[in-house]
Each structure stands twice: as C-alpha cells, then as structure tokens.
Amino acid sequence: MELLDGKYVSEKVKVEIAAEAAKILARTGRKPHLVAVLVGHDGGSETYVASKMKNCEAVGFKSSLVRYEGDVSEEELLNKVAELNADADIDGIIVQLPLPKHIDPEKVTEKIDHRKDVDGFHPINLGRMQRNLPSFIPATPYGITLMLKEYNIETSGKHCVVVGRSNIVGSPMSILMARNTYPGNCTVTVCHSRTPDIKKFTLDADILIVAIGKKNFITADMVKEGVVVIDVGMNRETSTLTKSGFKLFGDVDFEGVSQKASWITPVPGGVGLMTIIGLLKNTLASANKQVYP
C-alpha cells in the first residue's frame, strides 16, 4: 500500500502557486484576492474558513473575511454578494456552507458572479465543467484530480465507484471521472443512501471515492485487492487525546482497507489539504483571467 499524501502534494503545489502570485504582483501591482463570507458560528465552518484565509496569506494572496451573525436576512446577504461581485479588486468569492435554515443556499450560489465563483458551485460552472469547457471546478474534486495526476494513477478504462452524490463532492466528482480526459475515462457508478447493497458495487471498484460523512463506513470486506481509495470524509469527534480537542475520522476504515488498497488517502493529511489547493488554484486562475478572459 502506498499513501496518496495530501501534505506532500499540497506543499509542492503551494510553492508553484506562490511563484505565480508573485508574478501577478510584479506585473499588476496587486495580489489575487479571495473574499470569504461566514454566517453564524458553526465550529467546523470557523475552522475551514480560518484555514482558507491562512493558506491564502501563505501563498501571497490577499484574503478578506465578511462575517454575519446567524440571524442575518437572506436579502442582506444577497446584497452583500452583489456588492462583492461589483468590486473590481476581488477575484474570488466564497460563501461558506452550510447556511442557516432561513437562507436558501441555491439563491446565494446563483447570486455569486460565475466569473468569481472559485468554489465552482454555480450552475454555469458546473454545466461548463460537464461540457469540458474552461470553468472553476469545485475545490474538493479539483484537489482530488490534482492528487491522482501527481501520482500518475491510471484511470482510463477503470471502474470508478463514487459513494455520495452531494453537489459539492460526489456529483461533480462522478462527472470529472467520466469525462474524456485525464484523470477520467472511467466507467462511473454513483452510490447514495437509496442504493441497496452498496458492497456489491464497492467490491468491483478499481477506484473508490467515498464522500458520505459516516465514520469508517467502508470496511475491508467491501473492497478488492489493489483498489485505489480516496477518502473524502471528515467526521469530527471530540477527543481528550488531541490539542485541538477533536479528532478527525474518514468515511473509510483506514486500518483494515489499507491492507488491501494499492493507494489510499489518509485522514487527516489527504483530501482536506488538497481541497484548499483547489480553491487557491481557482483564485489564481481568476486573477489571471484564465477561465473567463
């Protein structure tokens, strides 16, 4: 078994991104600029946004945080997005999900100018991605493709099973793996909560990508020898054993499954770090007007 090492790949790509950001600064006098909007005080969201901001600064981007209490109205939030859309100094806008129940995430996603939608959630970007046109690709699937490339994982003709069909991970991941490009050209099966006997499908997977949010859901008896495993799950549990007070678990039982896998991502240290890279690369591409000239 070999590790798909998110720490190694993300550090390497960050050096490349920082060099590009320095070129933009030298050429234009400005840094790529990402704005994050955070509503409420969800512990996970606070951590993710802080990490995104920190990584932006580390590669020489400018980052700004717009904060609202959980009772902000949908109208006020939409007005803020419109204001950020119109601000020429901003290259990328992300609104951290989940949002409070009284705010429709679809409305907010569609309000973001697709040319600044560096999360790649806007229907225009998703549609363009499906057509293999230049687009912002959702950060987690994008990061996974970069990792597969880095380790030259063969994908053509393979059976890729994606467990989970969320708008941000499972669904775009399944589209990417089926596209006629590298990584891609897989035969893709998408499993979800209504799939009876998931094991029947996972046992046949050459590449297994799991994004469901259920700790250690995939066990060794559910995979075949030599499978490539991408574990997207980030299940936080409180723990007295760590400094942060919580411990992260994947959706895959690493202990057991790594005995059979040819390649596997650890949690932490795998996909989570690559997600940040996807976001940084999209922001850089926006600043360089690479996707929408």
Ligand code: NAP
């Ligand atoms: P989500 O929106 O909650 O979607 C979960 C998906 O899993 C749904 O499609 C659901 O099916 C399916 N599912 C749930 N229980 C299942 C079961 N028992 N069997 C089969 N399918 C099941 O989740 P998400 O946002 O994609 O996130 C998934 C996990 O990835 C979470 O742990 C999240 O924290 C993590 N995540 C990590 C990163 C990262 O950077 N590493 C980024 C994003 C998310 P239905 O559609 O039928 O309900």
